[in-house]
Amino acid sequence: MASPVSWNRDHYHTNAMKRRLSITFDGRILVLGAALLWSTSGLFVKAPWFTTWPIETRGTLLAFWRTLFAGVILLPWVRQPVWTVRLIPATLCFAIMNVTYLTAVTQTTAANAIWLQSTAPVWVFLISVGAMHEAARRADYGMFLMVVVGVGFILWHEIGQLDTNAVGRSGVLMGLVSGMAYAGVVISVRALRDLESTWLIALNHLVTAAILLPFVLSQTTWPVDGQWGWLVAFGVLQMGLPYVLFAIGLRSISGHQASFIVLIEPVLVPLWVWLAWHRDPMYQPPAWWTFVGGAIILAGLIVSQVGPSRKRSRSSQ
Numbered sequence: 001m002a003s004p005v006s007w008n009r010d011h012y013h014t015n016a017m018k019r020r021l022s023i024t025f026d027g028r029i030l031v032l033g034a035a036l037l038w039s040t041s042g043l044f045v046k047a048p049w050f051t052t053w054p055i056e057t058r059g060t061l062l063a064f065w066r067t068l069f070a071g072v073i074l075l076p077w078v079r080q081p082v083w084t085v086r087l088i089p090a091t092l093c094f095a096i097m098n099v100t101y102l103t104a105v106t107q108t109t110a111a112n113a114i115w116l117q118s119t120a121p122v123w124v125f126l127i128s129v130g131a132m133h134e135a136a137r138r139a140d141y142g143m144f145l146m147v148v149v150g151v152g153f154i155l156w157h158e159i160g161q162l163d164t165n166a167v168g169r170s171g172v173l174m175g176l177v178s179g180m181a182y183a184g185v186v187i188s189v190r191a192l193r194d195l196e197s198t199w200l201i202a203l204n205h206l207v208t209a210a211i212l213l214p215f216v217l218s219q220t221t222w223p224v225d226g227q228w229g230w231l232v233a234f235g236v237l238q239m240g241l242p243y244v245l246f247a248i249g250l251r252s253i254s255g256h257q258a259s260f261i262v263l264i265e266p267v268l269v270p271l272w273v274w275l276a277w278h279r280d281p282m283y284q285p286p287a288w289w290t291f292v293g294g295a296i297i298l299a300g301l302i303v304s305q306v307g308p309s310r311k312r313s314r315s316s317q
Contacts, residue, residue, distance in 0.1 A: 030249030031261045037242035039268035043276050044234045046283075053221050059102045061221060062234070064212040067098065069235025071205035074244070080196045087203065090192060093184030094204040095211050096177070104175035112158045114266045115293075116175025119155075121147050121259035123183035128256045132187075136256065139304040143260045146300025154293035186259050190250040197247035201240065260301060267294040 045062060053061060097117075104113035125144050128134040159172060185204075192200055223231055250258055270286040277283050 027249040027252030028257075028261060030245045031253065031258045032264065034242035034246040034249065035262040035265045036268070037238060037245070038262070039265045040238050040272055042269045042273035044230065044238060046273050046277050046280075047230070048280065049227055049230050057219055057221065059105050060212060060215060061219065062231075063098055063102050064209055064216045065223065065231040066235045066239050067205040067212070068209040069232050070240030070243075071202045071209060071235075073232070073236050074198050074202035074205070074240050078196065078199045078202055081199045081203075082195055084195075086188075086192055087195075087200070089184065090188035090200070091204050091207040093181045093188055095208045097181035097185055098208050099211070100174045100178040100181060104171050104178055112155070112171065113175050113178070114269065115151055115154045115158060116172065117178045117182055118151055118263060118266050119176065119179035120182035120186065121256065121263060122151075123180050124186050124259040125256040127183065127187060128254060134254050134256065136254075137304075140254075140256060140260070143300045143304035144256075146296055146304075147260065147263065150293040150296035150300070153296065154289055157287065157289040183259070186250075186255050189247050190255045190258075193247070193251045197244050201243040201247055204243070205235075205240065260304065263297050263301060267298055 045059075050058060050062065101113060101117055104116060122144070125136075125140070129136045129140075189200065246258070246262070270290065273283070274285065278285075
C-alpha cells in the first residue's frame with residue numbers, strides 16, 4: 001500500500017503534468033487561430049474592391065496599408081513598451097519578410113511566393129534544434145520530413161513552370177529570402193517572449209510601414225470610400241490580431257512546433273479564395289500538385305500534433 005507521502009507526491013506530479021499539457025494545448029490553439037486568420041489574406045488580395053489599383057503596385061500598396069492599420073490599431077493597447085537592442089533583428093526580419101515576399105509575388109507566381117516563404121519551418125527547425133538546442137520530439141522530426149517532402153513537391157512543379165529568365169530566377173531568390181526572414185521572425189518573437197506581445201507586434205508593423213512609406217508617397221493611388229473599411233479589417237483581422245495570438249502562443253510551445261502548425265495557412269489560402277471568388281471570371285484555381293503537397297503537409301501536421309498529445313494524456317491519467 002502506498003504511503004500518504006508517496007501518494008501526495010504522485011498526485012502533485014500528475015497535476016503538474018496536466019497543467020503543462022493544458023498550457024501547451026492552449027499555445028497550439030492560439031497558433032492555429034493565428035494561422036486561420038492569416039489564411040484569409042487571399043480573400044482581401046483577390047477581392048474586387050481593389051481591382052482599380054494598378055496590378056504592378058497593388059501588392060506593395062496593400063502591404064503598406066495593412067501594416068499601418070495593424071500597428072496603429074494595436075498601439076493604444078500597448079501597456080509596457082520596453083526598448084531593447086534585441087528588438088532590432090526582430091523588426092528587421094519582419095520588414096525584410098514583407099518586402100521580399102511582395103517582390104517575389106510580383107516576379108513569380110503567387111503560389112511560388114507563398115510556398116517559397118513556407119520553407120521557413122525548415123530553417124526554424126534547423127536553427128532551433130541544431131543551433132539553439134531546443135528539445136524536439138520524435139514527432140517533430142517526422143513533421144520536418146513531411147514538410148520537406150510536401151513543400152519540395154509543390155515547389156518542384158511550380159518552379160518547373162517558370163520561364164528561365166532573370167526575373168523569374170530573381171523572384172525565386174526573393175521567395176527563399178522571405179522564407180529565411182520569416183524563420184527569423186519566428187525565432188525572434190519566441191526569444192522576446194518576455195516582452196509584451198502587443199508592443200512587439202505593433203512595433204514590427206509600424207517599422208515595416210515606415211520602410212514602405214516613401215514608395216507609397218511616390219504613387220498616385222490612394223484608398224477611396226469603402227476601401228478604407230476593408231483596409232482596416234485587412235490590417236486588424238488578417239495581420240495584427242493573428243500576430244498577437246502567435247506571439248502569446250510561442251510562450252508555451254517551441255518555435256519549430258509553431259512554424260509547423262502555421263503551415264495550415266498556405267493550405268487553406270486557396271480554399272477560402274475558392275469559396276469566396278470561384279465565380280469571378282478572374283479566378284485561377286490551384287494546380288493539382290498544390291493539393292497533393294498540401295495533403296502531405298496536413299497529414300504530417302495531424303499526426304505530429306494529435307498522436308503525441310493522446311499518448312501524453314493517457315500517461316498522465
